[in-house]
Amino acid sequence: MNNQQIKLLQTAFARVEPVAQEAGELFYNRLFQIDPLLRPLFTGDLQVQSRMLMTAIGLVVQGLDQPEHVTKQIRVIGQRHVAYGAMPADFESFGAALQWALEQTLGDDFSPPVQEAWAEAFTFIAQGMKAASNGHLVAKP
Numbered sequence: 001m002n003n004q005q006i007k008l009l010q011t012a013f014a015r016v017e018p019v020a021q022e023a024g025e026l027f028y029n030r031l032f033q034i035d036p037l038l039r040p041l042f043t044g045d046l047q048v049q050s051r052m053l054m055t056a057i058g059l060v061v062q063g064l065d066q067p068e069h070v071t072k073q074i075r076v077i078g079q080r081h082v083a084y085g086a087m088p089a090d091f092e093s094f095g096a097a098l099q100w101a102l103e104q105t106l107g108d109d110f111s112p113p114v115q116e117a118w119a120e121a122f123t124f125i126a127q128g129m130k131a132a133s134n135g136h137l138v139a140k141p
């Protein structure tokens with residue numbers, strides 16, 4: 001990702017922050033439509049979870065211009081996901097649902113260049129999380 005893409009994404013995400021919970025709820029509804037088997041993994045309050053997810057993503061996006069710091073954050077989140085039962089393949093459904101929720105939330109502001117920057121950022125986050133789980137996130141048999 002170049003600096004221009006990072007700036008573009010940060011500006012777009014600043015508009016998600018005030019509606020992070022709503023965006024998160026859109027996301028989870030979509031996620032469980034795409035993959036209903038993921039629903040039982042989430043045992044907590046989904047409103048709280050929605051806020052935590054979008055806040056975490058927002059923090060990572062706002063930190064993309066400080067790669068060392070953000071890589072560490074991603075690693076810590078990835079390590080916690082081993083215990084949650086997250087599998088590498090789940091990142092695909094996650095990515096698709098996030099893309100959709102961001103489209104709904106940002107409308108025209110989710111322009112093609114923003115989408116492209118987001119796709120790169122998501123790949124970076126997902127790869128970092130999978131790598132951080134140190135081989136514990138193994139593919140489903």
Ligand code: HEM
Nearest residue numbers: 038041042043044052053056080084086087090091094125
């Ligand atoms: C962009 C990728 C993701 C990010 C940024 C993310 C972020 C988070 C955050 C911030 C939490 C709150 C607890 C904590 O901080 O440890 C959480 C919990 C959780 N995440 Fe993720 N997550 C991601 C991908 C996934 C994927 C692919 C799965 C697969 C199923 C998943 C399943 C869960 C579950 C089950 C919980 C615990 C919910 C509960 O306790 O009820 N996450 N995630």
